[in-house]
Amino acid sequence: MDFSLSQEQQMLQDSVAKFVQNDYDFDTRMATVNSEANFNQDFWNLFAELGWLMVPFSEEDGGMGGGAADVMVLMEEFGKGLLMEPYVANVILSGGLISRLGSDEQKAELLGELMAGQCQWAFAFTEADSRYCLHKVNAAAEKTASTYQLNGQKAVVMNGAAADKLLVLARTSGASADRDGLSLFMVDANAGGVKRQGYKLQDGSNAAEVSFDKVELEASALLGEEGQALSAVEAVIDNACLAACAEAVGAMGVSLEKTVEYTKTRVQFGVPISKFQALQHRMADMFVEHQQAKSMLLRAVLLSEQDPAESAKAISAAKYRIGQAARRIGQESVQIHGGIAVTDELDVGHYFKRLTMLEMLFGNSDYHAQRYQELS
Known part of the structure; x- marks a missing residue:
């Protein structure tokens, strides 16, 4: 099975990664967190100009016609940068419902405003x-x-x-x-x-x-x-679960990377703590958790596009497994960093907080374990 990104998906990934690297450093994020609006309107307008707000909408509705894989690529990069902008609330949830239930006139007006970044939902x-x-x-x-x-x-x-x-x-x-x-x-x-x-x-x-x-x-x-709204709501919430899973996978990867780098510079008893076998084992476990989480995400995304009958079950399986991994990696990152990880000045603690929130969002691990059993 081919897991490589298409040319368009690679361009999307590169575009978001470049934005995070050049324009969305940790200090910029914290300024957004502490602002009254809690998101940056200039960045939101930029998202609209770059077409990111159009990704999941059909070409008939004025969008880019992207699928779950395209949203996965976008949200994973958002997770790496801990972006605060309300993409899921606007595009995945509200936009998804409008595109499913709205009349042609409603979609033309409402989705047009949404994709142009002119209205918050x-x-x-x-x-x-x-x-x-x-x-x-x-x-x-x-x-x-x-x-x-x-x-x-x-x-x-x-x-x-x-x-x-x-x-x-x-x-x-x-x-x-x-x-x-x-x-x-x-x-x-x-x-x-x-x-x-x-x-x-x-x-x-x-x-x-x-x-x-x-x-x-x-x-x-x-x-x-x-x-008759429930079926559409359930479908859109499943899409939001996938988006949350992709964001969590991105955040976990950066949290793991920062933890490994920290152990190479933190010296204890005259040697970097990365030399301690106990910490090596813990970081190896974190790596395995991240890889398993990414595999579950890919499986859920592929089934959502190829086998709708199995989609809901696969999404619950992914949300459960990724939720478990998010909790493990987030906690281990904080513990290996020590007390500094729970201060506002270090970004690792903020990754932990976001991962904790994503584990609970749209159903925590216990809920999705039960849902998976009921769907089996």
Whole structure:
């Protein structure tokens, strides 16, 4: 089986790697983390100019027609640089739902704005007690004569504090945990009745608690058919899992590399600590973990493009295995570096924080182990 990148994918990889090397050093990232917006608008505009925001969208929708492998290449490089820009929230989640459920008119308008970098989106789907169950939704949109009235709360909305528009998963019929009766609505983030409380997660990214109190929505705010949104949401969340896995693989590789380099310069008892056999064994284990994680990612990406029937199971297998590897490599990197690794001044600790977040994002290892068993 050929795992080599195509010419277009190699160009994409080189483009992102060059950006990270020349424009996105650690100090630049920390300035972004500490900014109010939590992402750099100039960089986001550059992403649009370079076509990175167009990668996963079909040519019919104005995109580049890229697949899971192209997103993998992009996200792995993002992981290496610990990029803060909300690519998953905008392009993978929100853009993915619009491309799947939107009408031709909606896609032309909304995806055009998104790919041009002119609008920030967030997908509000999790609730305080939903855990990782996508169809456990209490937020409700009650239909009146010609409008909907939206009420409820959403938790840990990625990019929720910076978003201009929200995609909200709400129940239009059925009980709390029913699979049917879920609909998607486009909501102006600054509309009356919408309240947002933004905060930073442990890795420096932003999220928000969002509440909706009698928010009036026109019928045109509905995305797709009423009550039939769940299948599209599940498919898009699987795509986001793949993107998170690719980012984790990239971050793990750099964390391992920095740890090995550190042991060559840190001297103890008159010799570099890389000479200590116990540390050599630990770093060898980290290398094996990273290689296995990368193999699982490649398998999931290939199956998502070639065998849709096996895709969900392969993605859960990858998310489980990569989550385990991320935890192991992140923790080992911190322990081998010692106390300096938990300071803000050293980037290794920030890789550890991001890897910890990625392990939990869209379902942690325990959840995906159980999901894999149920799908088998």
